[in-house]
Amino acid sequence: MKDPVKASLQEQLAAARRAQILDAAIKVFAQKGFHATTIKDIAREADLADGTIYKYFENKTALLLGILEPPRTRAQQDMSFLLEPDADIHSVMKAFIHQPLMAFKKDNFELFKVIVSEILVNQELRERFHQQVLGPMLQGGEAYLRHWSEQGMISPQNIDLTIRAIAGMILGLLLEQSMGDQTLEAQWDTLPDTLASLIVNGIKKEPL
Amino acid sequence: MKDPVKASLQEQLAAARRAQILDAAIKVFAQKGFHATTIKDIAREADLADGTIYKYFENKTALLLGILEPPRTRAQQDMSFLLEPDADIHSVMKAFIHQPLMAFKKDNFELFKVIVSEILVNQELRERFHQQVLGPMLQGGEAYLRHWSEQGMISPQNIDLTIRAIAGMILGLLLEQSMGDQTLEAQWDTLPDTLASLIVNGIKKEPL
Amino acid sequence: MKDPVKASLQEQLAAARRAQILDAAIKVFAQKGFHATTIKDIAREADLADGTIYKYFENKTALLLGILEPPRTRAQQDMSFLLEPDADIHSVMKAFIHQPLMAFKKDNFELFKVIVSEILVNQELRERFHQQVLGPMLQGGEAYLRHWSEQGMISPQNIDLTIRAIAGMILGLLLEQSMGDQTLEAQWDTLPDTLASLIVNGIKKEPL
Amino acid sequence: MKDPVKASLQEQLAAARRAQILDAAIKVFAQKGFHATTIKDIAREADLADGTIYKYFENKTALLLGILEPPRTRAQQDMSFLLEPDADIHSVMKAFIHQPLMAFKKDNFELFKVIVSEILVNQELRERFHQQVLGPMLQGGEAYLRHWSEQGMISPQNIDLTIRAIAGMILGLLLEQSMGDQTLEAQWDTLPDTLASLIVNGIKKEPL
DNA sequence: TATGAATGAGGTTTCATTCAT
DNA sequence: CATGAATGAAACCTCATTCAT
Numbered sequence: 001m002k003d004p005v006k007a008s009l010q011e012q013l014a015a016a017r018r019a020q021i022l023d024a025a026i027k028v029f030a031q032k033g034f035h036a037t038t039i040k041d042i043a044r045e046a047d048l049a050d051g052t053i054y055k056y057f058e059n060k061t062a063l064l065l066g067i068l069e070p071p072r073t074r075a076q077q078d079m080s081f082l083l084e085p086d087a088d089i090h091s092v093m094k095a096f097i098h099q100p101l102m103a104f105k106k107d108n109f110e111l112f113k114v115i116v117s118e119i120l121v122n123q124e125l126r127e128r129f130h131q132q133v134l135g136p137m138l139q140g141g142e143a144y145l146r147h148w149s150e151q152g153m154i155s156p157q158n159i160d161l162t163i164r165a166i167a168g169m170i171l172g173l174l175l176e177q178s179m180g181d182q183t184l185e186a187q188w189d190t191l192p193d194t195l196a197s198l199i200v201n202g203i204k205k206e207p208l
Numbered sequence: 209m210k211d212p213v214k215a216s217l218q219e220q221l222a223a224a225r226r227a228q229i230l231d232a233a234i235k236v237f238a239q240k241g242f243h244a245t246t247i248k249d250i251a252r253e254a255d256l257a258d259g260t261i262y263k264y265f266e267n268k269t270a271l272l273l274g275i276l277e278p279p280r281t282r283a284q285q286d287m288s289f290l291l292e293p294d295a296d297i298h299s300v301m302k303a304f305i306h307q308p309l310m311a312f313k314k315d316n317f318e319l320f321k322v323i324v325s326e327i328l329v330n331q332e333l334r335e336r337f338h339q340q341v342l343g344p345m346l347q348g349g350e351a352y353l354r355h356w357s358e359q360g361m362i363s364p365q366n367i368d369l370t371i372r373a374i375a376g377m378i379l380g381l382l383l384e385q386s387m388g389d390q391t392l393e394a395q396w397d398t399l400p401d402t403l404a405s406l407i408v409n410g411i412k413k414e415p416l
Numbered sequence: 417m418k419d420p421v422k423a424s425l426q427e428q429l430a431a432a433r434r435a436q437i438l439d440a441a442i443k444v445f446a447q448k449g450f451h452a453t454t455i456k457d458i459a460r461e462a463d464l465a466d467g468t469i470y471k472y473f474e475n476k477t478a479l480l481l482g483i484l485e486p487p488r489t490r491a492q493q494d495m496s497f498l499l500e501p502d503a504d505i506h507s508v509m510k511a512f513i514h515q516p517l518m519a520f521k522k523d524n525f526e527l528f529k530v531i532v533s534e535i536l537v538n539q540e541l542r543e544r545f546h547q548q549v550l551g552p553m554l555q556g557g558e559a560y561l562r563h564w565s566e567q568g569m570i571s572p573q574n575i576d577l578t579i580r581a582i583a584g585m586i587l588g589l590l591l592e593q594s595m596g597d598q599t600l601e602a603q604w605d606t607l608p609d610t611l612a613s614l615i616v617n618g619i620k621k622e623p624l
Numbered sequence: 625m626k627d628p629v630k631a632s633l634q635e636q637l638a639a640a641r642r643a644q645i646l647d648a649a650i651k652v653f654a655q656k657g658f659h660a661t662t663i664k665d666i667a668r669e670a671d672l673a674d675g676t677i678y679k680y681f682e683n684k685t686a687l688l689l690g691i692l693e694p695p696r697t698r699a700q701q702d703m704s705f706l707l708e709p710d711a712d713i714h715s716v717m718k719a720f721i722h723q724p725l726m727a728f729k730k731d732n733f734e735l736f737k738v739i740v741s742e743i744l745v746n747q748e749l750r751e752r753f754h755q756q757v758l759g760p761m762l763q764g765g766e767a768y769l770r771h772w773s774e775q776g777m778i779s780p781q782n783i784d785l786t787i788r789a790i791a792g793m794i795l796g797l798l799l800e801q802s803m804g805d806q807t808l809e810a811q812w813d814t815l816p817d818t819l820a821s822l823i824v825n826g827i828k829k830e831p832l
Numbered sequence: 833t834a835t836g837a838a839t840g841a842g843g844t845t846t847c848a849t850t851c852a853t
Numbered sequence: 854c855a856t857g858a859a860t861g862a863a864a865c866c867t868c869a870t871t872c873a874t
Contacts, residue, residue, distance in 0.1 A: 010857095017858090033329040035243060038843060049860045054845070117328035119387065120321040121241045126387050134387065155409075160391050161402050164384055171383050172376025178328055179338050183368050194369050201363075202410030221833095246868060257835040259871080268869065429837090449745040451659060454864065465839045470866065533744035535803065536737040537657045542803050550803065571825075576807050577818050584796025591795050592788055594744060595754050599784050610785050617779075618826030637854095662847060673856040675850080684848065 018056050018066070021046050025063045030110030034064065034118045061125065064118055067111075068128055089153060092144060093166075093196040100137070100170055101191055109178045116175070138163055166199055226264050226274065229254050233271045238318035242272065242326050269333065272326055275319075276336055297361060300352060301374075301404040308345075308378055309399055317386045324383070346371055374407055434472050434482070437462050441479045446526030450480065450534045477541065480534055483527075484544055505569060508560060509582075509612040516553075516586055517607055525594045532591070554579055582615055642680050642690065645670050649687045654734035658688065658742050685749065688742055691735075692752055713777060716768060717790075717820040724761075724794055725815055733802045740799070762787055790823055 024046035028037045039060060043050045057063050087095075104112040119125045141163040149156040173191065177184045184191075232254035236245045247268060251258045265271050295303075312320040327333045349371040357364040381399065385392045392399075440462035444453045455476060459466045473479050503511075520528040535541050557579040565572040589607065593600045600607075648670035652661045663684060667674045681687050711719075728736040743749045765787040773780040797815065801808045808815075 013858090035329070039845085040843085050844090051846075051861065052859055055858070060844075113328040116383070117325045120325035120383075121243070130387050130389070134384065134389075157405075158395075158402050161395055161399065162406060164389065164392055165377055165381065165403055165406055168380025168384055169373055169377040170380065172378065172380030173373065175324070175328075175379050175383065176342065176372055176376055179334050179342060181338070181342075181372065184372055187366075187369055191369065194366050195373055197365075198370060198373055198410070199406075200410050202406070202408050247870080248868080251836095258869090259836060260834055262870070263833070426836095433837090451745070455866080456864085466865090467840065467867075468838055471837070476865075529744040532799070533741045536741035536799075537659070546803050546805070550800065550805075573821075574818050577811055577815070578822060580800055580805065580808055581793055581797065581819055581822055584800055585789055585793040586796065587799050588792025588794065588796030589789065591740070591744075591799065592758065592792055595750050595758060597754070597758075597788065600788055603785055607785070610782050611789055613781075614786060614789055614823070614826070616826045618822070618824050663849080664847080667857095674848090675857060676855055678849070679854070 014056070017052075021048070021053060021056055022063065022066050026067055026107075026111060029064070029067075029114045030107050034060075034114050061122065064115070064122075064125055065128055067115065068125070068132055089148060090196050090200055093199055094192045096141060096144075096166075097170055097195050098192040100174070101188070104174055105188065109174065112174050113178050116178075134167070137167055141166060169195060169199075222264070225260075229256070229261060229264055230271065230274050234275055234319060237272075237275075237322045238315050242268075242322050269326075269330065272323065272330075272333060273336055275323065276333070276340055297356060298404050298408055301407055302400045304349060304352075304374075305378055305403050306400040308382070309396070312382055313396065317382065320382050321386050324386075342375070345375055349374060377403060377407075430472070433468075437464070437469060437472055438479065438482050442483055442523075442527060445480070445483075445530045446523050450476075450530050477534075477538065480531070480538075480541055481544055483531065484541070484548055505564060506612050506616055509615055510608045512557060512560075512582075513586055513611050514608040516590070517604070520590055521604065525590065528590050529594050532594075550583070553583055557582060585611060585615075638680070641676075645672070645677060645680055646687065646690050650691055650735060653688075653691075653738045654731050658684075658738050685742075685746065688739065688746075688749055689752055691739065692749070692756055713772060714820050714824055717823055718816045720765060720768075720790075721794055721819050722816040724798070725812070728798055729812065733798065736798050737802050740802075758791070761791055765790060793819060793823075 021042065025037075025042050028041045028045050031037075032041065039050050039053055042063070043053055046053075053063075057066060115129070119129050142159060145154065145159045145163055148154045149159060173184065173195075177188065187194075229250065233245075233250050236249045236253050239245075240249065247258050247261055250271070251261055254261075261271075265274060323337070327337050350367060353362065353367045353371055356362045357367060381392065381403075385396065395402075437458065441453075441458050444457045444461050447453075448457065455466050455469055458479070459469055462469075469479075473482060531545070535545050558575060561570065561575045561579055564570045565575060589600065589611075593604065603610075645666065649661075649666050652665045652669050655661075656665065663674050663677055666687070667677055670677075677687075681690060739753070743753050766783060769778065769783045769787055772778045773783060797808065797819075801812065811818075
């Protein structure tokens with residue numbers, strides 16, 4: 001136990017178990033939804049006993065929290081790669097939109113459904129999501145807008161509302177898609193480009 | 209029974225009961241969420257017995273379906289008043305956005321949370337919502353865009369995607385607000401105007 | 417519901433159910449002990465569904481509390497009949513002792529075991545027992561001792577400790593009996609007389 | 625293995641472990657009660673792993689049995705020191721009472737609660753307690769009474785019932801105290817003297 | 833039609849105990 | 854011998870739904 005090698009091995013095993021359980025949870029949650037999923041379902045999927053789940057997660061909600069934790073969601077909100085200095089507005093915007101739109105496409109938006117569904121109803125989850133996912137997304141975007149604004153490239157009004165509108169558009173489209181909108185499903189991959197144009201230029205016809 | 213007067217009286221009473229129960233359901237769902245609400249809660253709020261609920265609604269989910277039914281949600285998506293012929297784009301857009309944003313503000317977005325949360329997880333509910341709420345909203349908007357497009361007032365690309373993006377923006381902002389975003393809460397009433405501008409003009413600085 | 421006849425009927429039915437459940441609980445608790453008894457056991461014994469128990473008792477502990485409630489335990493501690501003015505000390509003492517010793521004999525001291533066992537471990541139960549059973553017993557006895565003391569019939573020292581010693585003797589003998597002491601079992605019925613003598617005269621040989 | 629020195633060393637180590645575990649068990653049982661205590665609690669307190677407990681004790685109940693075993697409880701019931709030949713009745717009685725009353729005072733009667741609570745519900749434990757604690761106590765006391773009786777110092781009736789009444793008084797007072805009786809708590813230390821007088825002389829006023 | 837007592841399936845969670853390392 | 858991760862049975866309790874009155 002005091003053997004550091006052993007200890008670290010234990011830790012790694014524990015981390016692996018956590019991952020194993022979370023993978024199972026994601027899979028089953030996505031299939032059946034949070035409330036319809038029983039611990040037994042997850043245990044079965046993870047090929048473990050019911051009780052074992054509770055060695056690694058305090059309760060069912062903690063599994064959802066676990067799914068939101070950085071290592072798993074980083075991919076979705078990490079926008080550091082966007083920081084290339086002289087990318088043009090349209091490209092950056094497109095990448096910003098592309099990121100979450102495609103991340104949730106993987107499992108047919110099932111995980112998006114589960115997370116958002118529960119977030120709307122669970123205070124703690126809501127706060128975590130705001131901190132760990134939405135917040136970083138907004139801050140990342142805001143930095144860009146501010147940068148462009150300072151460079152005189154965009155009109156400088158209401159940056160904080162603007163970024164929320166853009167993020168909202170992304171969330172909202174995920175929502176519409178999750179509700180089974182056929183049109184979106186058919187054209188999902190063209191969305192980043194279309195949305196980027198819309199945001200940059202608006203719907204108004206360019207004056208000659 | 210076959211007396212038409214009696215029959216219609218019955219119907220009216222039944223309709224009143226339904227309304228009474230739905231009102232109670234809305235209230236309690238908004239307070240405690242769908243799953244945390246028991247039939248007993250609703251019965252108590254409606255001043256009825258548990259069993260009576262089941263005379264008017266098949267099960268708990270049917271109550272949520274009931275809440276989405278036209279008479280109750282029409283207000284939210286009815287845009288007939290927008291049909292005034294020569295309103296300018298910005299005004300129409302502003303009205304289009306104002307409508308749902310304010311409708312859900314009444315009860316602090318609690319009903320929005322409940323409905324969306326459950327919609328994301330319940331197939332039947334999802335379809336109904338798409339038919340009865342989202343669909344009409346999209347169609348109404350699309351008609352406008354098409355009209356303007358024909359008049360050469362907006363660029364004619366991807367109207368179906370554009371209206372979805374606009375609707376998505378609205379839904380997404382409701383979502384962000386529901387997650388407790390302080391910035392949105394503080395500036396909620398200015399949103400219709402800001403969003404309308406954004407959508408019409410984009411973020412790009414107007415060329416001189 | 418507002419019909420008083422109906423209401424009272426309801427109340428009577430409810431009281432009957434409570435009694436039915438408590439009877440079942442007493443029986444099963446006495447057989448298997450508190451912890452080893454499941455709600456299902458009690459429900460089965462009462463010929464009801466599990467859930468029904470919870471309509472009448474908040475939880476398992478409340479069943480034990482119910483058993484201690486006055487209507488059921490009054491018999492054990494009611495000493496009003498003792499208040500006859502000029503009964504001699506020995507007779508009164510004998511009656512005082514006889515009462516609880518015989519009350520618990522009925523079911524072979526099984527209920528005594530269950531109640532005391534749980535009382536020792538459960539704060540709330542302990543307080544209730546002290547209030548509803550032990551307290552009255554002590555007060556009743558104390559009144560007598562005080563009466564006799566004022567009449568110069570007993571030495572007036574430490575009445576409150578003396579009555580506790582007497583009550584303790586009774587409790588302790590119930591405990592020893594509950595532990596399976598054969599000697600006590602064989603002579604249980606002679607105890608009231610023997611104890612009364614001991615308490616009144618002590619063990620010391622009377623001086624000639 | 626067959627080396628007697630080694631074997632005895634092993635035995636001593638094992639005995640030390642047993643003691644270590646029992647000490648931990650006593651401590652935790654007294655704090656939380658038998659059922660509320662988990663093996664993990666005890667293991668933590670003993671600074672061992674859960675599984676190790678099972679190398680030394682067959683199961684949780686065996687820990688309670690272990691607590692009752694002679695080396696640990698002898699102190700409580702050992703009355704050999706009372707065997708001084710010509711002590712007067714009152715002094716001996718006082719010492720006899722003093723012994724258990726003070727032994728359990730140490731930990732605020734918590735251990736008494738735990739042991740008695742479980743004894744009342746567990747057959748095996750009950751028998752062990754009767755053999756190892758109650759029996760010796762009764763036999764020791766009986767020897768005295770018989771001695772005094774032969775010397776004509778006490779009335780010779782029902783010695784076996786009398787000693788049980790005395791022991792019962794002690795147990796019963798421990799019980800009352802364990803139930804939170806304030807009066808007893810305040811005067812606990814004067815009990816041995818008061819009780820000894822009561823038992824020797826009874827409550828009756830001495831005839832002049 | 834309205835009632836609300838009764839039902840009972842089913843979920844979460846705990847924890848004594850085992851056993852491979 | 855010591856460890857502690859894993860097990861899985863079993864318990865309490867909730868609550869949607871039914872149905873006799």
